[in-house]
Amino acid sequence: MTRLVYFAWVRERIGREEEELELPGHVKTAADLLKHLKTLGEEYEVALEHENVIRVAIDQEHVEHGESIEGAREIALFPPMTGG
């Protein structure tokens, strides 16, 4: 099981803050994960419509979409950051 956490409008559109998912074997990278999630329901399709703007963090560190998610304990999906 992999723990997924969502923030800001990604969280609002998916409709939950976090969940634990069993990911199929063909989901190997962050980009694969985004594509897989979009098959799970309309709320994911809406939240992840513009894949290129979605930021990904694995175990609380930023990664590119091509990064492997193998061994990840926690994967976060969120929009571009607007702090400061």
Added chain:
Amino acid sequence: MAVSAEIPVVVRVQRADFDAAAETAALTARNRQIGAIVTFTGLCRDEGGSLAALELEHYPGMAEAEIRRICEAAVERFSLQGIAAIHRFGRMEPGENIVLVIAAAPHRHAAFDGASFVMDYLKTSAPFWKKEHRADGSESGWVDAKDADDRAREKWQR
């Protein structure tokens, strides 16, 4: 490379307000190599009266870790004698503090650059998101990331 244990790196993410003067005094106490301190405070604007409040969401754990990575990079790059970054979360009304950065160094250029570097990276890499609550009660919305903030960060990569 790890930052020397003697150089204070203070990172906090908190709901409560902060006291810039007290934080500055605590960061720089007893270090006589410091000749320059730059203190930056970011506040909530009212956007010409249209904004009632900001709601700051963050990713607990990663927010602290990311700010610490940025601060340690600044200490290394600008040979700072101390750095502090405090970022608030929750609801903030116009006039309230949002973020504090204090950079201490032997000379002014390093202190100015250190504070500026930390803010430029913090804005684009630290996991915080602002939601606006409008004064007229109309629907609130998430603040869009600005290209200008990306460009401000990129200037440090040249």
